[in-house]
Amino acid sequence: xxxxxxxxxxxxxxxxxxxxxxxxxxxxxxxxxxxxxxxxxxxxxxxxxxxxxxxxxxxxxxxxxxxxxxxxxxxxxxxxxxxxxxxxxxxxxxxxxxxxxxxxxxxxxxxxxxxxxxxxxxxxxxxxxxxxxxxxxxxxxxxxxxxxxxxxxxxxxxxxxxxxxxxxxxxxxxxxxxxxxxxxxxxxx
Numbered sequence: 385x386x387x388x389x390x391x392x393x394x395x396x397x398x399x400x401x402x403x404x405x406x407x408x409x410x411x412x413x414x415x416x417x418x419x420x421x422x423x424x425x426x427x428x429x430x431x432x433x434x435x436x437x438x439x440x441x442x443x444x445x446x447x448x449x450x451x452x453x454x455x456x457x458x459x460x461x462x463x464x465x466x467x468x469x470x471x472x473x474x475x476x477x478x479x480x481x482x483x484x485x486x487x488x489x490x491x492x493x494x495x496x497x498x499x500x501x502x503x504x505x506x507x508x509x510x511x512x513x514x515x516x517x518x519x520x521x522x523x524x525x526x527x528x529x530x531x532x533x534x535x536x537x538x539x540x541x542x543x544x545x546x547x548x549x550x551x552x553x554x555x556x557x558x559x560x561x562x563x564x565x566x567x568x569x570x571x572x573x
Contacts, residue, residue, distance in 0.1 A: 401447070409512075412539050416516075416539065426473050436463065444461070486517045493517055509542050523535065
């Protein structure tokens with residue numbers, strides 16, 4: 385491969401994982417905001433299942449294999465979240481069960497936020513992800529759709545941040561917000 389990056393290297397899987405996370409968070413967030421007529425959170429189920437769920441989980445395993453425990457944990461854990469979320473997104477579970485699920489995965493988000501070594505990019509992405517899950521959980525428990533919209537905006541901004549970090553790594557753009565180099569723009573741990 386060009387740029388001296390071999391297939392399956394941590395740099396390439398990290399960048400692809402951050403793109404997958406960014407796109408999934410963005411679609412999930414936009415669906416919750418209601419900003420596009422006819423697009424709901426349920427509209428992102430296919431993307432969440434295959435890109436956020438399956439692809440991130442496999443990339444997490446590749447990160448573990450490459451020796452990057454943080455990205456392995458982040459991508460495999462988030463892959464499990466997206467796959468499970470997509471399976472129950474059409475209202476198959478009660479609001480209280482959905483809220484509990486979101487709180488439990490917010491704990492993963494807190495762990496990733498604290499553990500992110502890539503400065504504001506990683507901490508920002510995972511912090512916004514965590515915030516969106518907590519707001520969605522509170523909204524589910526309180527039956528408050530306004531909190532879901534705010535959570536959607538937090539997720540969408542987190543998705544844009546993840547996408548920018550991965551794109552910046554590929555395009556060699558400035559990464560003024562974080563300490564990470566090109567190989568680990570968002571999630572390098």
